[in-house]
Amino acid sequence: AIHQSFDNLSPKSSFDFVIIGGGTAGSVIASRLTEDPQFKVLLIEAGPSNQGILDSEIPLLLNEIPPTFSWNYSTTPQVSAGGRVVAYPRGYLLGGSSSVNAMYYTRGSSSDFDRFANFTGDPGWSWTNIFPYFLKNEKWVPPADDHNTNGQFNPAFHNLKGTGMNTVSLPGFTQEIDGRVLQTSKDLASEFPFTLDYNNGTPLGLGYLQSTIGNGTRSSSAIAYLTPSVQARPNLQIVLNTRVTRVLQTNPIGGSKSFRQVELSTGSKLVTVTALKEVILSAGSINTPHVLLNSGIGDKDELTKLGISPTFDLPSVGKNLSDHPGLGVSYFVNADDTLDSIFGNATLESELIDEWETNRTGPMVTIGVNHIVLLRIPDNSSIFKTFSDPSSGQKSPHFEISISNGAVFAALAGHFVTALIVHLTPASRGSVSLQSNNPFDPPLINPGFLTSQFDVQTLKEEVTVVKRFFSAPAWKGYVLQPQGTFANTTTDQALEEFVINNAGTSAHPVGTASMSPKNANFGVVDPDLKVKGVQGLRIVDASVMPFVPAAHPQAATYVIAERAADLIKAEWQ
Numbered sequence: 242a243i244h245q246s247f248d249n250l251s252p253k254s255s256f257d258f259v260i261i262g263g264g265t266a267g268s269v270i271a272s273r274l275t276e277d278p279q280f281k282v283l284l285i286e287a288g289p290s291n292q293g294i295l296d297s298e299i300p301l302l303l304n305e306i307p308p309t310f311s312w313n314y315s316t317t318p319q320v321s322a323g324g325r326v327v328a329y330p331r332g333y334l335l336g337g338s339s340s341v342n343a344m345y346y347t348r349g350s351s352s353d354f355d356r357f358a359n360f361t362g363d364p365g366w367s368w369t370n371i372f373p374y375f376l377k378n379e380k381w382v383p384p385a386d387d388h389n390t391n392g393q394f395n396p397a398f399h400n401l402k403g404t405g406m407n408t409v410s411l412p413g414f415t416q417e418i419d420g421r422v423l424q425t426s427k428d429l430a431s432e433f434p435f436t437l438d439y440n441n442g443t444p445l446g447l448g449y450l451q452s453t454i455g456n457g458t459r460s461s462s463a464i465a466y467l468t469p470s471v472q473a474r475p476n477l478q479i480v481l482n483t484r485v486t487r488v489l490q491t492n493p494i495g496g497s498k499s500f501r502q503v504e505l506s507t508g509s510k511l512v513t514v515t516a517l518k519e520v521i522l523s524a525g526s527i528n529t530p531h532v533l534l535n536s537g538i539g540d541k542d543e544l545t546k547l548g549i550s551p552t553f554d555l556p557s558v559g560k561n562l563s564d565h566p567g568l569g570v571s572y573f574v575n576a577d578d579t580l581d582s583i584f585g586n587a588t589l590e591s592e593l594i595d596e597w598e599t600n601r602t603g604p605m606v607t608i609g610v611n612h613i614v615l616l617r618i619p620d621n622s623s624i625f626k627t628f629s630d631p632s633s634g635q636k637s638p639h640f641e642i643s644i645s646n647g648a649v650f651a652a653l654a655g656h657f658v659t660a661l662i663v664h665l666t667p668a669s670r671g672s673v674s675l676q677s678n679n680p681f682d683p684p685l686i687n688p689g690f691l692t693s694q695f696d697v698q699t700l701k702e703e704v705t706v707v708k709r710f711f712s713a714p715a716w717k718g719y720v721l722q723p724q725g726t727f728a729n730t731t732t733d734q735a736l737e738e739f740v741i742n743n744a745g746t747s748a749h750p751v752g753t754a755s756m757s758p759k760n761a762n763f764g765v766v767d768p769d770l771k772v773k774g775v776q777g778l779r780i781v782d783a784s785v786m787p788f789v790p791a792a793h794p795q796a797a798t799y800v801i802a803e804r805a806a807d808l809i810k811a812e813w814q
């Protein structure tokens with residue numbers, strides 16, 4: 242059942258597992274654990290339901306999702322990025338960030354997962370062992386326009402059997418620029434070669450975007466895993482609009498501290514609920530360390546300074562924040578049929594929403610990006626004379642370029658083509674910390690953007706690669722002058738200033754409750770995702786990744802959650 246408030250829950254209820262956060266990972270865990278009727282599960286979500294939010298359902302309207310469904314965080318001033326305070330979106334509703342994200346489905350490279358395995362000493366995280374979980378999560382479906390997809394993906398790497406959960410598809414609406422994008426992979430084949438499927442473990446080249454979209458509609462963790470039949474399970478209770486403030490100590494087990502109790506706010510008062518088996522913290526890369534630190538689990542000296550009694554000294558909590566800095570550059574184009582026409586014209590937008598509601602067709606069924614390019618900085622680049630390569634391997638990209646038929650991610654007057662750069666291998670690291678001992682105060686989020694010169698120098702190089710992309714013959718007569726301050730990036734210094742003044746978040750934070758080897762004196766969780774040194778508390782969300790993968794991280798989050806569900810079931814069944 243779904244409850245709008247904690248007060249609606251029967252006071253007699255008892256739970257084997259209490260999951261904090263009904264987001265991307267938390268919804269997977271709730272769904273998988275309650276497949277076993279013997280497990281009673283409580284899922285607590287701070288935000289409201291995901292139902293009936295049109296801007297969340299319609300892919301192209303992702304930027305119009307109201308701020309009521311975000312935690313509305315922002316960063317601390319980013320000293321190496323012009324002192325700017327950067328908005329930091331996080332989903333605040335059932336499905337979490339999967340209900341508000343941009344729906345890119347990118348798994349990362351095989352070496353990203355092999356690095357997880359080597360770093361943690363657990364072969365279970367390797368690409369080979371994780372691959373079945375991609376197929377367990379993914380439900381490959383035809384695109385919204387049902388076009389022939391031969392030559393646009395490799396079926397060998399996907400689950401076409403209908404047994405998966407999360408719908409994934411190719412773009413269901415052709416953009417006017419698609420032919421030019423594909424022609425660029427021929428015009429400049431050595432730099433931008435076509436790849437049939439970037440989700441095959443070696444994501445290098447220009448390929449068709451795969452998205453978590455089915456029938457022209459967003460697929461989120463809530464939609465895919467908390468279906469009406471899952472919600473109807475007698476062993477699952479979902480409580481919305483309920484914020485967890487802390488995890489509390491329960492009786493020690495085998496001489497170790499135990500944290501099986503959850504403190505939450507009903508809106509008017511703080512109450513507790515205790516798990517018989519485990520508390521699973523799935524509040525995401527920002528709020529998971531926030532809950533831990535408020536609970537006294539973190540660096541004991543830092544907590545003491547804030548007036549919080551340390552309950553367990555774990556200095557790595559909130560450290561190692563890794564995010565992909567990104568930026569967009571646009572060119573004016575010699576056309577008037579770009580996506581910009583839609584956003585400047587309320588009548589047209591509403592007609593296209595009507596088309597979407599009636600047929601699930603038209604431009605609303607995509608995110609406005611049909612192709613992405615995944616590339617490495619060449620080995621002989623002078624950058625590597627100064628910096629070591631932070632990528633996970635030779636077949637793993639350093640950056641991604643998405644090509645969009647408009648300035649879809651910015652409100653600009655005119656007609657544009659846009660390249661969105663995601664710098665996939667940041668060397669900078671940041672942190673999540675507390676500003677006070679009040680659990681309702683937002684955390685201090687410092688991604689440390691551009692604190693490593695590697696990130697500045699590679700982003701400069703990445704912008705230069707975009708310029709080469711649009712210099713291909715395919716764009717002749719179509720691409721006009723660069724838009725805004727991008728037009729001024731004709732000198733090295735101006736390019737550097739452009740990067741420093743424009744790089745922002747791709748909303749991909751990970752690493753703040755990182756896995757580490759079982760007996761390591763750093764890290765937050767063991768490879769089985771149990772919090773180090775304590776009992777009854779596990780973390781399952783993007784925060785456990787020790788390195789940010791060379792990909793938008795929802796696919797990695799899904800497979801981590803799928804494997805975690807198996808680990809938890811194996812332990813308690």
Ligand SMILES: Cc1cc2nc3c(=O)[nH]c(=O)nc-3n(C[C@H](O)[C@H](O)[C@H](O)COP(=O)(O)OP(=O)(O)OC[C@H]3O[C@@H](n4cnc5c(N)ncnc54)[C@H](O)[C@@H]3O)c2cc1C
Nearest residue numbers: 262264265266287337338342343344345485525783793795
């Ligand atoms: C705007 C945006 C665009 C993105 N685009 C993409 C993309 O295109 N492709 C991609 O792969 N990735 C994308 N990402 C990243 C991806 O969505 C996340 O990495 C992933 O969803 C994280 O999953 P999670 O389970 O760790 O956290 P979340 O999905 O954020 O879940 C955390 C949940 O916990 C709840 N919660 C937090 N604190 C508490 C508390 N104290 N009490 C109760 N509940 C709490 C939250 O409300 C939320 O529902 C994007 C993210 C954002 C925000």
